Amino acid sequence: MKNSVGIETINTYVGQTSLNIRSLFEARGLDIERFDNLKMDEKSVSLSCEDPVSFGVNAAKPIIDQLSEEEKNSIELVITSTESGLDFGKSLSTYIHDYLGLNRTCRLFEVKQACYGGTAAFQMASCFVASNATPGAKALVIATDSARTAAKHTYAEPSQGVASVAMLVSNQPDILELDFGANGYHGYEVMDTCRPKPDLEAGDSDLSLLSYLDCWEASYATYEKKVEGVDFQETFDYLAFHTPFAGMVKGAHRNLMRKYKKARPDAIEEDFQRRVVPSLKHCVKVGNVYSATAYLALCGLVDSAEIDDARRVGIFSYGSGCSSEFYSGVIYPHSRKKVAQMRIGDAVNRRHALSMEEYEHIIDLNMEWFFGIENKAVDLAGYEEIYEKQLQGQGYLVLKEVKGYHREYDWS
Numbered sequence: 001m002k003n004s005v006g007i008e009t010i011n012t013y014v015g016q017t018s019l020n021i022r023s024l025f026e027a028r029g030l031d032i033e034r035f036d037n038l039k040m041d042e043k044s045v046s047l048s049c050e051d052p053v054s055f056g057v058n059a060a061k062p063i064i065d066q067l068s069e070e071e072k073n074s075i076e077l078v079i080t081s082t083e084s085g086l087d088f089g090k091s092l093s094t095y096i097h098d099y100l101g102l103n104r105t106c107r108l109f110e111v112k113q114a115c116y117g118g119t120a121a122f123q124m125a126s127c128f129v130a131s132n133a134t135p136g137a138k139a140l141v142i143a144t145d146s147a148r149t150a151a152k153h154t155y156a157e158p159s160q161g162v163a164s165v166a167m168l169v170s171n172q173p174d175i176l177e178l179d180f181g182a183n184g185y186h187g188y189e190v191m192d193t194c195r196p197k198p199d200l201e202a203g204d205s206d207l208s209l210l211s212y213l214d215c216w217e218a219s220y221a222t223y224e225k226k227v228e229g230v231d232f233q234e235t236f237d238y239l240a241f242h243t244p245f246a247g248m249v250k251g252a253h254r255n256l257m258r259k260y261k262k263a264r265p266d267a268i269e270e271d272f273q274r275r276v277v278p279s280l281k282h283c284v285k286v287g288n289v290y291s292a293t294a295y296l297a298l299c300g301l302v303d304s305a306e307i308d309d310a311r312r313v314g315i316f317s318y319g320s321g322c323s324s325e326f327y328s329g330v331i332y333p334h335s336r337k338k339v340a341q342m343r344i345g346d347a348v349n350r351r352h353a354l355s356m357e358e359y360e361h362i363i364d365l366n367m368e369w370f371f372g373i374e375n376k377a378v379d380l381a382g383y384e385e386i387y388e389k390q391l392q393g394q395g396y397l398v399l400k401e402v403k404g405y406h407r408e409y410d411w412s
Helices: 021-028 032-038 052-065 069-073 092-099 117-131 205-226 246-261 265-275 290-304 333-340 344-349 356-369 384-390
Strands: 006-013 017-020 042-045 075-081 107-111 138-146 162-170 176-187 193-197 200-203 238-241 311-319 323-331 397-403 406-411
Touching: 006 052, 006 290, 006 344, 017 021, 017 356, 021 032, 021 356, 032 246, 042 162, 042 356, 052 092, 052 138, 052 162, 052 397, 052 406, 075 092, 075 117, 092 107, 092 138, 092 406, 107 117, 117 138, 117 162, 117 176, 117 290, 117 311, 117 323, 138 290, 162 290, 176 205, 200 205, 205 246, 205 311, 205 323, 238 246, 238 290, 246 265, 290 311, 290 333, 290 344
Parallel strands: 075 107, 075 138, 238 311
Antiparallel strands: 006 162, 006 176, 017 042, 138 162, 176 323, 193 200, 311 323, 397 406
């Protein structure tokens, strides 16, 4: 009997405010040619009453609310992945587990490897389910990250977003059924980007681009060696990439189309539009959300692709520093119907569009909420109207205050 494993349900929370990227370029006096290379439209921006915990809970709660009590109690593993942690020891999973009201017979922990973290958590959860150590057990994976606003006035600022993606992993893979064991991975030490201090993202953008491309080619080559009869263009109906910005994805796709298919520019563009563009639907409006980005791309793909039969998806995940993986799975017509129930596109479209003045004020407030806060209450000063419009009475989790390093939340 086939032992299926994969994503049963998926959802994302993209926050309540957004910023137009062209407006940011113009306000910062950045080179407009580089805007064209980014191929991005908007990015999500968090409020000071939001953090990686509240984002994670808000992504996962609609999933948990759909479960029966028996199904809810079958969750035996909660893994968070982030490079936006709030404590050196205590993981975000402990807060998220509590606010979701999950059974205490549960493993709680966190993984970190830059933007690869979400895939590390997902693969770990999938192996747990596939082991059948507890028949019927499920795992909850939550990738949640927020940009560091210290990137202000740099070319990194336009691409940096905030979001969380929650995935229920089980032996009922309604969203994505894994080709279990079909993985190619590649990793080595490189200082392309890092977060050496809570208020700093540092690195070499050119080196990061080269490392991403190197890992993409090497992890795919490993997959091809491992899985018999693979053809880059024919095996995968769709592709979803870790998407720091859409321009990087386009370059990565072009490189392998040239190498493996010797394709001409017009054929490469047609293939990109058909197999890759559906995955960019949400990414170009939310930005790079680190450990959650590959799965935001998957959400966009399932939400917008033509899925009239079983379709194989190749997924590439990259995390600076670095670790990478290319793996595959199958999506179905019912996958799209189930993702559509989460109304992700509606959530993206209902965000409040910030003016530059509002944006500057909000990121200045966010600078006060870096790692290590001991005692501080959230002050809505300067964005009360946004809070009332977007959050008040909507039942989202928001940060209320920090007391003795312990974070306390409430429902809006």
